[in-house]
Amino acid sequence: MxxxxxxxxxxxxxxxxxxxxxxxxxxxxxxxxxxxxxxxxxxxxxxxxxxxxxxxxxxxxxxxxxxxxxxxxxxxxxxxxxxxxxxxxxTDIIGFSYLVEKLAITDIKKIVILGSGASSKMVAHFFADAEIIVISRNHPQYNYEYLQTITADLLINTTPVGMDAYDSPIPSELLTHYRGIIDINYNPLNSKLGMDAKKQNIPYINGLYMxxxxxxxxxxxxxxxxxxxxxxxxxxxxxxxLTHPKIALIGMPMSGKTTAITAFFGCDLDDQIIKRSGEKIADMLDRGTFRRAESRTLQALVNEGHKLIALGGGAILNFENLEIIKDYLIIFLNTPLEVLQKRIQTDTRPLLKKKGDLEKLYEKRIPLYKQYANITIETNELEAKLNEYFNN
Structure with a gap:
């Protein structure tokens, strides 16, 4: 052998x-x-x-x-x-090139690399034709204070910061200095650097594909x-x-999240809000208290250790909810618009009262679901995936 x-x-x-x-x-x-x-x-x-x-x-x-x-x-x-x-x-070079391709940032002329070790040298080799600034803790000029003064096309983190604790190598307010961010770390999947980037809608990819x-x-x-x-x-x-014992589902209203989790004793966030508050969602929406109740209930479910939670369609609009489930595998349940259009005919949700509401909601939210999710699964594949996950 x-x-x-x-x-x-x-x-x-x-x-x-x-x-x-x-x-x-x-x-x-x-x-x-x-x-x-x-x-x-x-x-x-x-x-x-x-x-x-x-x-x-x-x-x-x-x-x-x-x-x-x-x-x-x-x-x-x-x-x-x-x-x-x-x-x-x-072989790191070919792995890194895949990240750059997947991030899809073009016309890269200037990059900032955090860290000066072997991975930093690999990144510098890959971007040999670009202007490169390597930030090192001990450099007399290009240290972390220097980050306050510069902008670039890409920020690439090659340091291990964020692997052992929920921490980031760079203040979140400085991420807007860049068109895209690559973190060669891959564990945890939802790092603070990644969450900070997503919160500000900055294209980001971690190092798992690399x-x-x-x-x-x-x-x-x-x-x-x-x-x-x-x-x-x-x-x-x-x-x-394999590496995430807990799952959170996100996706459009009527995408089948609740139906999918029923067989696996999962929790539906909207149902739990109603059960724990004793109020109707429509009433809370009218009073403007629903999103606060949503975050409070989600935090309670996480604290109680629930392994499978289906979030409401609009839960991703409050980024606090995504930070609450950062230790979960976040799955976007992707349902075709035509399927949702058929289902809406028998649905009475308060946000989908008028003709065209669903289509507008779909156009607005689908990019957010894809941005925030770790993986995307088609509706007709989810049950098989969950069955394999919970029974192996």
Missing amino acids: RKYGLVGKKLSYSYSKIIHTFLIEYYNLSAVYDLIEVDFIDSKLLAQYDGLNITIPYKADVIPFLQKNLSPIAAVNTILKNGDELIGYN LIIQAVRAFEIWFELSVDPSVVEEIYYHICF
Whole structure:
């Protein structure tokens, strides 16, 4: 059986084993993948494995042990053992390029990178033709105080800030200095940096796709095969579900959120508001007290530990609600407009009284649902996904 693994100092946060175990099982290969925590790198360790991923703080330290280095920068994150020869690669670059493509910010001329480690060098290599400012805590000029004075097309966080606590490497009010934000961290999924960006409608993406793409490329190098792009999406969904014990559903009114959760003993937020307040939603809307009651009830459900909550269609209009469910996997239940148009014929919701109200609401809210959700699932797929999630 062939042996592979990830070498690093602290690996409890890592999803690499999840990804590679998925790929090994998907392609029915005789191999294992381990997490290898060490205090130093040596040739004896490297020789024990057919292939390795390398993470902080060893991406540069490993280079002297290689017989061949194909990385274009002074950082290696993948090693292939070919006979007695160790060959180094950097697959982070292709993973990062995927993030840039997915963020869809064009005409990038100036970037700001937070952090000066191996990942920072990789980002600088990728944007070699742009003006680059690297912010480092110890730099005499380009330190974090300097952020107050600059604007750029992209802000890219390569520091670990936000991984261990709900914290951000940059004050939220400075995020408006940028057209888009990339955070190469991926755990937690709803970080403070990400939430701050979404609150201000600034395009943002975290590093989970980068992690998956770089891992897939390493896997292709080790096993000399090509992974279909559809498998990347399968892995993304697999990680999201596997690493989040609690789910929050968002989506349009009448999208089927309440129906979907009934079989799994979930909580419907609107039903809970009525039950706990003893009032009708229409009456609370008339008095302007509904949104406060909504947040208060949602916080209570989270505090009580409910694992599946369906939010009302307008709950995302109050960003406080999204911060309340930041530890949940936020799923947008996507229902086609034509399906909603059929369902509205028998619905009596107060916000959908006039002809055309549904269409206007749909146009306004769909971009918000997509922006705030971690994943999107079509209505006809949700029950199967939840069944797999709760029964595995």
